[in-house]
Amino acid sequence: MRHTSKLFLLSSAALVMALFFAGAPNAATPEAKPAEENVTFEPAKVGSFAGAFLAARTADVDHDYDTAIPLYRKALEFDPSNLEIRERLMIALLLDGQFEEGLAEAEALKEDDAVERITTIVRGLDAIRDGRFADAKEMVAYKGPNDLDRLTQTLIGAWADVGAGKGKRALETVSKMKGPDWFKVFTDYHMGAMAIQMGDTSAARKHLTAAITNEEAVATAPDTFMRAVMALARLEAAAGNKQKALDAISVGDGMISNYAPLKALRESIEAGEKPEQQITSAAEGASAVLFSVGAALNRQGAEDMVSLYLQVSHALDPDSADTLILLGGIAEKLEQPERAISYYQQVPEDSPMRRISELQLGLALAGTDKVNDAREHLKALIESDPSDLRSYLAYGSVLSDAKDYEAMAANYDKAVEAIGPVADPGDWTIFFQRGIAYERLKKWEQAEPNFRKALELNPEQPQVLNYLGYSWVDMNRNLDEGLDMIRRAVELRPDDGYVVDSLGWAYYRLGRFEEAVAELERAVQLRAGDATINDHLGDAYWRVGRKLEAVYQWNRALISEGEDVNREHIKEKIAEGLPPLDPTATTADKSPSAPAAPAPAPAPADKKS
Template sequence: MRQKYSLRLLSSAALAAVLMLAGAAQAATPEAKPTAAESVKFDASDAQSFSGAFLAARTADVDHDYANAIALYRKALSFDAANLEIRERLMISLFLSGDFEGGLSEAERLKDDAGVERITRIVRGLDAIRDKRFDAAKKTLAYTGPNDLDRLTHQMMMAWSDVGAGRGRQAISTIAGLKGPDWFKVFTDYHLGAMALVSGDTASARKYLTTAITNQEAVATAPDTFMRAIMALARLEAAAGNKQKALDAISVGDQMISNYAPLKALRQSIEKGEKPEQQITNAAEGAAGVLFSIGGALNRQGAEDMVGLYLQISHAMDPKSADTLILLGGIAEKMEQPQRAIELYAKVPADSPMRRISELQLGITLSDTGKVDEAKSHLKALIDSDPADIRSYIAYGSVLSEAKDYKAMAANYDKAVEMIGSVPKPGDWTVFFQRGISYERLKQFDKAEPNFRRALELNPEQPQVLNYLGYSLVDLNLNLAEGLDMIRKAVDARPDDGYIVDSLGWAYFRLGKFDEAVTELERAVQLRAGDATINDHLGDAYWRVGRKLEAVYQWNRTLISEGEDVNKEMVKEKIANGLPPLDPNATTADRGQAAPVPPAPPAPATPDKKS
């Protein structure tokens, strides 16, 4: 099926620039939905027992309502002050809420608790670095465990302690000689360059940063750290008076990640002859950068708590880091805390190169809270302020898509294509894809198809485009063989994407290959349970292979599943009377068409804050 995409400017620096498509999203609702914690608030004063306070605290904790969780954990401790589990969760909640000092106080109490030693060592060590107690920091941060990621994290922060103590050569020697998996270099090369810069060793800094920006694996593994390396090298060359070398470094970043606003701002600054200050200028900022690097690389669905913990601690150590604020804003969105996300985006300094990214993401988040008109005005103003910034059109298009204003969406992307000109870059495939979606939603497939194909010219193996165009060709009976081939390629690239697998099953159905359709649609239902369109498709396939009781069961599930565009009256008709008989004279390519075809699934929009 043509899944609904929610285009996010996302929080990762690289993803924010490229606006990668990733997964299915919910449509914006007219009013912001409260979280479970907002719906049922437990006041600490209402808890009259340890068990009551603890259970209420856990509920708030799970719902990421940290302020309430903190109050309730403290209430529970008033009944049982020696309970380590409660104090551990209190400490974590304090850090996740952004209260570093409160969390540090609890970390000192828990410094001998093996259950949270990984966290308490890090925060106590960072506190020592912040206070310039560098030898104490090294002692606290010492780690001898078997976990490679923990070993890397602690070793790099210990090295930053040496940098702070004036032992830069020792720090560089330690990290350069660090043994571990190949992916260590994604992080160590950048931090070696930053350590050399802070230590005044420009030649070594240039060597390590050059290595960092030529590491292709870094772009995929740690895009945020990669972009930091690009900008650090550009600033180094600008400071040394090597203007062209600085611009060349920025060009490397442009080739890897197009339309990245901070790079554009840095380029403009250097072209003016300015010499921008480095992002990391001391040991505390360097140690904070270690957690930023690790947190950014781990930032994916399901890891929000750990990533949020690392980034909140990093932010406390380096409050001026705008990219950390943007990452935290993205995590707040994933946790369905749009108001907190807005507050974090608003904290990005007005003179920061990251400010435009935060403004764009703030506009999309306003839409998520139900403030659609305010979001439109905000994003239109950003377009007017810099009409050449393609990301502004994508952000505005996302809001228009969720509002189902496809006519305005198409006009918006028409303007974006005009700004791109006759020679689009590979990263511009998203614009053509979204333009195609808008025209497909307007039932103007003659205009949609060329845009989908242009997107594939720019990004030939993009699974979302292959799936969308392939499904459309099959659904419209325009070119079933080509559509099926496209969908198969998409499934090969995304075998665990239930929507794409559904497309393959539906293509088989339309071709009259009902047994193959059942196989794929059963897998799609397992991958994406509770989707009305997939249940409906499986019901149709079951009916055609004679499994009529199971077909009726799936159609009944369709009526209670999520899927606003499924025609439920048509489904009820199928429950009552089944599918009409097949035309015995139909060609193979037309066999599946006797089955009523449900309306197209929800309008695809843009990447997903929930993907």
């Protein structure tokens, strides 16, 4: 299947999700309903504990905190001593960004072992915010076995020491902390930031240099890595070492290209300015601990935990642009575009990340069905800076979703003009999306050179290998080369159901039906519930004589997600099966081609893959 997915920020496995919803009252937890089917409950009219609790949990699972919070409070009116309901209320308040209200509940639950991790961090950070550093240090002291908790709470405690004027003790505490190798980027960055607060330039330089030369740092925690790069660059600029500052920035550029804040910092330093450090207080340092951990954990399925860390971090440092943008991204993944827009709008006007927030805001507008507003917003951003390629990618994504391929092609034509005669490796995405636009317009002679250019810039890019290889096989052209490209894409992304589907469908188009079945069965396992893949597997089953299974897969396709399948044709296949093969047809023409899903442009992330 020709498919690309939008880029999202790096994240990691969900480690402590049970922390959030430990134990339920004696009632079954309902499954989440689709948003459009949710019932709005009026808490004042709910007449029982069970009704209030079940309605609250349904809203909570849907991340509808405006509904869940008053319903949890209503449930507490019926059962004021119910700890589990109070725990859920506290977490919902924190996830909704209501830190003060969540803090009040954390104080009430401070003796509750079930939520000790949360109450400890919330209360400890509040103490740092209030300047009660000794209290904070005592609160967050950790002696348990969990690596993540030990890292988080030890760093917060060290920042409490910095706030109390005990910086040497803070550095000693962090340097003696034992843990796995992935600790190092976090400890090096925070020790460097602490040393800056202490005025110890030599120690700060040592620790920050260690952070940005750590080979695993970008993979482990790219956001913390970039914070370390910028902290070192600012440190050197403040010391009058302009070239060393620019050298630090070059290290960051070499690892993560087109990172907007780094570009803005370079311009500032080249102009002779000495930008202020991002962390200027113990409270901001403690906030940065939760940002560091939350950003590194930001992965599909871990949204609640990441949001909790980021919301508490935001409470201590409300102007942190990267925290706001991450919160906006999570809201978008949870299909809450209005909430995402509110975060993007809070990014300070003078922040170097303001343009990123404006780009994401444009995409979020499209998610609220304000497509025309989104188009006008993004076109204005292109006009304000035609050299910013992320603007074309954002606008192209909206046009792709709207299936306006003429405008999409024209947009990427302008982007290629902005690139000029010499393209950078990171520009592959522009040519790839331009190729998709022309392929959708059935202008293959204009599409193919763009796919080839994308591969010239990034020879091992699996999306491009998959798309071009699939297209060739589908058109009965360059069959061997096309199949090799798809196989290579599968090698690079063996767990991507869309790419594996492409290989299975290529075998099908070549009449190699047994091989098609093997790959398509794997694709269905990797990407359950995709209508196109189920449809493809049904066709392959039919051709190898497994007709009952074919009908089952076609029926699955009818009830599965996917806009780009011909449901009427599937119904015809269920009723009549597939026609006999034409023995006179060329190999790749033995079966009709299934429609391919259009490929949305990647979102304008700061990191190009």
